[in-house]
Amino acid sequence: MAKNWYPVINHDNCIECGSCIxxxxxxxxxxxxxxxEVIYPEGCIDGCHGCQNLCPAEAITYFGDDSGKKSCGCSCGC
Ligand code: SF4
Ligand code: SF4
Structure with missing residues (x-):
């Protein structure tokens, strides 16, 4: 199955706080x-912004995101 949603880290902005991890x-x-370090993009939940919402450096965007922020309703509490 093709993966169409996962985080992309801008390491120029990242302050390595570990919150997303x-x-x-x-x-x-x-x-x-x-x-x-994104090692399992297939595990990311389509539409989830959980890690981006916590990032203090605006260093996370999503491959596949063309609609702005939205909630996803997944089970991880984000
Ligand atoms: S917190 Fe959500 S958006 Fe971030 S990597 Fe995990 S599943 Fe994907
Ligand atoms: S939450 Fe943002 S600043 Fe912190 S480690 Fe992740 S990408 Fe970097």
Whole structure:
């Protein structure tokens, strides 16, 4: 199945706070790092903005996002 929604990190803006990594419960980010690394984009929930909403540096956008912010209703509490 083609993946059409996952986070893209702007490492020029990222301050490596780790919030996105700690937030996501879907295995998208590699754990035990402060510098976010997307290792499982297939795990990202279509329409979820959970990690972006926590990012203090506006360093997260989404591949596939063409409609602005919206809630997704997924089970991870975001
Ligand atoms: S958008 Fe949601 S599911 Fe996707 S990486 Fe961020 S917190 Fe995880
Ligand atoms: S939440 Fe934002 S600033 Fe913090 S590690 Fe993730 S991308 Fe970087």
């Amino acid at each position: 700690n937030k996501c419960q879907h295995g998208v980010y590699k754990k035990d790092l402060q510098r976010p």
